[in-house]
């Protein structure tokens with residue numbers, strides 16, 4: 322059995338007038354803020370896609386879904402994730418597990434973690450037990466700590482039987 326591991330990272334700005342979507346789940350920010358981006362700016366799913374692509378050295382999300390391309394304006398990142406999972410499967414690889422950590426001062430994510438894991442797992446053809454979603458604040462430090470944005474780190478472990 323062959324194993325491959327990949328990691329991903331993304332950050333998007335918090336701005337007024339945009340939705341806040343994390344792990345495919347629409348959330349309310351206490352100040353009414355959302356994430357800026359060409360797509361739906363789901364920073365969690367973006368980091369996850371980069372981890373999957375990185376595991377197989379297939380480039381990054383900007384290679385597959387260029388931000389200059391009008392097709393991806395307002396794109397549902399879970400639909401892009403399905404395409405990345407298809408690329409992985411076409412090459413004979415299966416996902417063993419993924420793990421993520423969202424860096425956000427607010428909103429409090431704990432009540433929404435189960436819904437995010439379910440949303441990601443169902444689009445990836447995985448069990449929720451194979452999907453880790455965690456949250457941390459940045460203790461007020463740096464751009465995430467100042468609530469200028471939300472970031473996410475992700476890892477993915479793949480195997481080819």
Ligand SMILES: Nc1ccn([C@@H]2O[C@H](COP(=O)(O)O)[C@@H](O)[C@H]2O)c(=O)n1
Pocket residue numbers: 425426427428429430431432456457458459460
């Ligand atoms: N946006 C967030 C951030 C954190 N949590 C939960 O709080 C725990 C403690 O966070 P620290 O940053 O103080 O270490 C963390 O483990 C999460 O369970 C959260 O729900 N939403």
Ligand SMILES: C[C@@]1(CO)OP(=O)(O)OP(=O)(O)OC[C@H]1O
Pocket residue numbers: 331357358359360361362367382383384386387388389393394396401
């Ligand atoms: C998926 C894409 C598509 O435009 O989303 P964006 O919202 O532009 O987000 P970013 O993480 O800056 O770049 C990735 C893009 O490929």
